[in-house]
Amino acid sequence: MTLFVDMDEVIADTYRAHITLYNKEFNENLTVEECMGGEVWQSVPENRRNRIHSHCHEVGFFRALPPIEGSIEVIKELTKEYDVFIASAAMQFPNSLIEKHYWLDEYFPFIDWKRRILCGDKHILRGDILIDDRTYNLENFDGRSIMFSSPHNIHTNGFERVNSWQEVAEKLL
């Protein structure tokens, strides 16, 4: 069984990183709870939204992301039963390519280079299961699509859902 796992907001905490950087730059106290149900940029004043968008283009942003709780331990277990690939739609952010590679080397060294995919559009993936936080990735996947909960997708319906890596373990292990 081939299992694809997305990176941003599934194993790497992009969402909280946006909030942390925003609070630091503007000396604010924005919380995840205040952003719940939308993207971080939608929760800040309009004249500051460009600063959120620019994070993804900054050198070092993707390399510094904290891993999502439980992802390392559960994926390590999953590799014993599944053919696990990390698949990230990274092409939009050229700086991120090498940073994502080194980030995986640090936190997921057991996912070697043969099992890493950086792409633009995930409908070209052939496999059995995709764990992702984005509707447009999940709805075009030709297999079992599992939505990983992220603050931005809590109101999205129509997908099998997991709220944590603990729940992934209960479903798939």
Place this chain on the structure above:
Amino acid sequence: MTLFVDMDEVIADTYRAHITLYNKEFNENLTVEECMGGEVWQSVPENRRNRIHSHCHEVGFFRALPPIEGSIEVIKELTKEYDVFIASAAMQFPNSLIEKHYWLDEYFPFIDWKRRILCGDKHILRGDILIDDRTYNLENFDGRSIMFSSPHNIHTNGFERVNSWQEVAEKLL
């Protein structure tokens, strides 16, 4: 129809680049004809083979590759009839990730970031046609596999074959 096109030795001339760099470093006159039927490293003295292997790890190697004759013009035409993706097994060479991206920006700007795939293993690709020079990519593809002739694969049998981009055009356009 989804069409995947490999990079090295299909649209980017890695093979001749190895020879050019080898000749420059050792002041030799190795030709493609002398390497025919094998890899470039197999045609040089054993104590120099490591130098060939190291090319792919050198900064700038992939960025400087010349495009394969006819590839730009024919692929531009193919994009009018097919959903064309460039798919390169690049993960083994981390430096190559950004270089391949910029190389495509220069020579194939009409293949935007959504249609670029950098991976380790191509059996995860879902689509209709794969044009590639490597047996291990073509034999695991779940569609029409077309071998693009390269000096190293001229003795390989068992695949539909094209010898040039002109022949690709005749078959697919």
